[in-house]
Amino acid sequence: DAGVTQSPTHLIKTRGQQVTLRCSPKSGHDTVSWYQQALGQGPQFIFQYYEEEERQRGNFPDRFSGHQFPNYSSELNVNALLLGDSALYLCASSQQGFSEQFFGPGTRLTVL
Amino acid sequence: AQSVSQHNHHVILSEAASLELGCNYSYGGTVNLFWYVQYPGQHLQLLLKYFSGDPLVKGIKGFEAEFIKSKFSFNLRKPSVQWSDTAEYFCAVNVWGYQKVTFGTGTKLQVIP
Numbered sequence: 001d002a003g004v005t006q007s008p009t010h011l012i013k014t015r016g017q018q019v020t021l022r023c024s025p026k027s028g029h030d031t032v033s034w035y036q037q038a039l040g041q042g043p044q045f046i047f048q049y050y051e052e053e054e055r056q057r058g059n060f061p062d063r064f065s066g067h068q069f070p071n072y073s074s075e076l077n078v079n080a081l082l083l084g085d086s087a088l089y090l091c092a093s094s095q096q097g098f099s100e101q102f103f104g105p106g107t108r109l110t111v112l
Numbered sequence: 113a114q115s116v117s118q119h120n121h122h123v124i125l126s127e128a129a130s131l132e133l134g135c136n137y138s139y140g141g142t143v144n145l146f147w148y149v150q151y152p153g154q155h156l157q158l159l160l161k162y163f164s165g166d167p168l169v170k171g172i173k174g175f176e177a178e179f180i181k182s183k184f185s186f187n188l189r190k191p192s193v194q195w196s197d198t199a200e201y202f203c204a205v206n207v208w209g210y211q212k213v214t215f216g217t218g219t220k221l222q223v224i225p
Binding site for chain 2: 056101106
């Protein structure tokens with residue numbers, strides 16, 4: 001049984017560019033949450049998707065957007081990248097109705 | 113908005129020492145509480161969780177945590193640590209009925225053989 005998978009593993013972009021990160025949830029899970037983890041910090045909640053809709057959003061600007069597909073996989077898009085967007089982006093999946101979240105390995109984004 | 117404080121950023125212990133990592137949260141309503149662990153080179157994984165019921169919860173690998181509502185605390189404990197417990201530990205809180213999970217800044221535990 002595959003756990004949560006994320007792609008790519010690492011990514012380097014320059015300021016002003018746009019990036020798309022991908023996540024496939026654990027089998028049987030229908031809810032995907034995205035987190036940003038800056039160096040030396042705990043993960044910060046970006047948003048959560050269920051039934052292809054954003055359910056709740058953390059304190060992140062509109063440059064951060066997402067999507068969930070009918071197969072429950074999800075994308076995180078970040079537009080107009082800033083140096084401060086450099087971080088590890090984590091995807092976590094769970095079953096509908098809050099329960100234990102399973103985390104993926106993350107995508108390390110570096111913005112130059 | 114809820115917040116989570118982890119008081120110790122870096123803890124160094126010898127094997128067989130006892131461990132207690134502090135965690136306090138700020139929210140007056142009903143919460144779900146979690147401890148996650150990240151071993152070197154691995155994903156974040158759940159150590160234990162508290163949703164309701166017995167405030168003393170037991171997790172994997174001999175860890176336990178006690179929820180003290182009056183103190184807004186959820187401290188993690190282990191009677192005797194092993195070198196393999198070297199990892200970063202994160203406390204997290206979720207307000208019941210909402211999706212957002214708020215994490216603390218983490219505590220790096222180093223166990224010396």
